[in-house]
Amino acid sequence: MKAAPRTIRIEVLRYRPEQDKEPVVQGFDVPFTDDMSVLQGLQYIKDEFDGTLSFRWSCRMAICGSCGMMINGVPKLSCSTFLRDLYPNTVRVEALAHFPIERDLVIVLDDFITKLHKIKPYIIPKEPRALSQGEYLQTPEQMAQYEQFSACINCMLCYAACPQYGLNSSFIGPAAMALVHRYNLDNRDGGRAERDPYVHSEEGVFNCTAVGYCSEVCPKDVDPANAVNINKTESAKDYFLRFLKPKGAQA
Amino acid sequence: MSASNARRPYKRPMGGWWRKNPYFVEYMVHEGTALFVAAYALLLLAGVFALGRGEAAWNSWLALLRSPPSLLLHGVLLLGFLYHTWTWFNIMPRTLPPILIGGERVKATTITRAGLAAALVASVLVFALAARLAS
Numbered sequence: 001m002k003a004a005p006r007t008i009r010i011e012v013l014r015y016r017p018e019q020d021k022e023p024v025v026q027g028f029d030v031p032f033t034d035d036m037s038v039l040q041g042l043q044y045i046k047d048e049f050d051g052t053l054s055f056r057w058s059c060r061m062a063i064c065g066s067c068g069m070m071i072n073g074v075p076k077l078s079c080s081t082f083l084r085d086l087y088p089n090t091v092r093v094e095a096l097a098h099f100p101i102e103r104d105l106v107i108v109l110d111d112f113i114t115k116l117h118k119i120k121p122y123i124i125p126k127e128p129r130a131l132s133q134g135e136y137l138q139t140p141e142q143m144a145q146y147e148q149f150s151a152c153i154n155c156m157l158c159y160a161a162c163p164q165y166g167l168n169s170s171f172i173g174p175a176a177m178a179l180v181h182r183y184n185l186d187n188r189d190g191g192r193a194e195r196d197p198y199v200h201s202e203e204g205v206f207n208c209t210a211v212g213y214c215s216e217v218c219p220k221d222v223d224p225a226n227a228v229n230i231n232k233t234e235s236a237k238d239y240f241l242r243f244l245k246p247k248g249a250q251a
Numbered sequence: 252m253s254a255s256n257a258r259r260p261y262k263r264p265m266g267g268w269w270r271k272n273p274y275f276v277e278y279m280v281h282e283g284t285a286l287f288v289a290a291y292a293l294l295l296l297a298g299v300f301a302l303g304r305g306e307a308a309w310n311s312w313l314a315l316l317r318s319p320p321s322l323l324l325h326g327v328l329l330l331g332f333l334y335h336t337w338t339w340f341n342i343m344p345r346t347l348p349p350i351l352i353g354g355e356r357v358k359a360t361t362i363t364r365a366g367l368a369a370a371l372v373a374s375v376l377v378f379a380l381a382a383r384l385a386s
Contacts, residue, residue: 017259073272100260108260163275166265211278212345229346 005031008087010041012053013094015101023101026050027090032083038091039067039078042105055105062219065155069105070094075160075217098159098166111169112156115176118198121183124191136188149182149227151220158214158224164207171207172198174214174224181227200235208232281338287331340366 007029015023028045036044039057046053055078057067062080069078072092083091099107158174159165165173172180180199184192199205208228215225269275301312315321343366344359351357 015261017261018257023261023263097263098265100262102258102260163265163268166268209282210342210346211275212342213272213274213278215345216274223345225345226347230348232346233348 005033006087007031008041008083009090010038010045011090011092012042012045012104013092013101014053014104015095016052016103023094025092030083032087034082034084036083037079038069038071038076038081038083038086038093041083041091042078042093053105054103063153065153068096068155068157068160070097070160075157077155077157077219080219096156096160098162098169099156107156109156112154112159112173112175115172116154116179119172119176119180119183119195120191121179123183123186123189124194125188126190138187142187145187146182146185149178149185149222152178152182152222152224153220155219157217157219161211161213161217163211163213164209168207170203172203172205174208174228175222177205177231178222178224178227181231196238199231200238205229205231205235281334284331284335284338287328288335291328291332336367336370340370 009027010030011025011027013023014020014026028049030041030044032041032044037060039055039060042053042055043057046055055067055069057079058064059066060079062077065077067078068075070076070093071078071081072086072089073094075096078093093105095101095105096107099109099111102108152175154175156175158178162171162174165171177199180195183189184195205228208225210225210229212225214228215223218224269279298309298312298316301308316325340363344362347362349356350362
């Protein structure tokens with residue numbers, strides 16, 4: 001016999017710009033089964049209680065990176081966080097921290113998208129290559145150099161975990177740096193010189209104070225803090241070694 | 252933004268951010284232990300100045316170090332140093348490029364343990380040297 005569903009209290013930080021001056025908490029008692037995620041809890045609320053509740057989601061399997069939100073104050077993917085693990089406590093759901101709230105659980109992510117564009121997250125060939133030269137070949141060792149950093153799904157949990165980004169949103173931030181690192185480490189890529197000015201700039205790596213929470217919350221074990229901090233060394237080398245270079249020499 | 256635009260993004264305040272998450276509280280505490288390190292550096296610097304001002308100044312600085320409040324301060328600073336060391340080596344794996352030994356990446360816990368062991372060895376050496384000079 002199937003067990004009767006239990007009921008969990010889900011409190012959502014609502015923000016409807018046309019009626020709310022500032023965000024307000026709204027609670028719902030949601031019946032749930034053991035296989036239900038927080039995302040499914042929100043979908044239940046939208047279907048049964050209030051169709052105006054807004055949130056982003058797509059894949060339901062922790063790969064699209066759309067459903068990130070603060071769950072009990074911690075940045076998490078709501079599709080891979082289960083209500084059974086939070087019961088019997090009340091669940092508090094809020095839009096990802098450090099981003100402006102567009103509506104309810106939907107954030108304004110323009111800043112992150114702008115940063116993604118700026119870092120040129122694609123392979124920039126070292127020299128022009130004709131189609132007739134065929135595909136690039138890469139050994140498993142060469143791939144191992146960057147593979148960890150290529151697992152980023154752009155979910156922005158790391159930005160919601162980064163107080164330095166919250167205090168100063170001009171900081172390039174963890175995920176963008178992980179992607180900079182991913183392409184710089186790729187032996188097919190020759191784009192480092194194009195990405196370096198941003199990495200070494202005022203908005204660059206040295207805004208990081210090694211809090212390390214970005215890597216704790218990363219659902220894909222990318223370890224963005226590692227990418228940022230390795231590049232601090234690179235940035236310091238770039239700053240000091242330029243004094244040793246002959247005048248007029250190219251970086 | 253025009254008046255007809257319904258968009259009104261809400262920016263949440265950052266006030267008291269570090270109290271909102273136990274992880275950030277710990278971060279502030281372990282960053283705060285840097286002040287303990289700075290305090291001890293100033294204490295030693297005062298000793299260097301005392302030495303420069305002559306024997307009497309040096310001896311009074313030594314006497315000050317041996318006073319009960321100073322011993323208490325040293326105990327408190329030592330605790331701060333120990334926590335500082337522990338947290339410093341805990342974050343170290345996140346700051347290093349991958350270290351490969353025999354084609355295998357050295358684990359984060361190994362790096363932390365190696366760092367703590369190095370700190371312990373250095374401390375024992377300094378302590379032994381101090382004990383030797385004092386005898």
